[in-house]
Amino acid sequence: MEEEYTFPFFQGDGFNCPFCGVFAHQDWYDVSLENANMNKENDFSNDLSLSYCDKCRNYSIWIKDKIVFPQPSEIPLPLKDMPEDVVQIYTEARDIFHSSPRSAAALLRYAIHMLMYNLGEKQENINDVILDLRNKGLDVKIQKALDSVKVTGDEAINPGQIDPKDDEDMAQVLFNLLNLIVDSLITQPKRVDEILDSLPDKKGSKKKDDEFLFRAKIRE
């Protein structure tokens, strides 16, 4: 899942787009200025330029050699299968990551709780939810990682609460972990279903049995 990230740079031929996050070719434009009040000839700004992403077809705004909109982030975008309410919090954390990594970490712990309660069936407390998710295929390594970043376990921080010890590294791990849970509990099972649905002669109850075996096999 780890990919190299090329930060947007002035007049760059290609970089990770601040809109879509994808590494894409960029076209560059000078900006023509038209004075709204006076009937003067059009002029070009020396300071203002735009980069245009080949992939998502959005324009980013630059002043001199600095990008001013949107604010680029090396934090990966939320995975496509992440539920919408969790995406909103993830995106908020992504927007404030550089100015306040501690706030981002607090939001992300909250988002991870929200995601796990969304996915689990037993809702009494987070430990029950985790147990339930283990049965649904949550990797024991992810469970251990959640303990070590204080989402769960003896040292857990209440979701949404600030931990003064948090820093950028901690927030980055939490972003990755959130995407990893989505991948493991939503995207992967969906892929398995897609593969099973594409089998030509597996229909009816036999298909269900095969599905069960196939899932068990993948999670070994």
Ligand SMILES: [Zn+2]
């Ligand atoms: Zn783009």
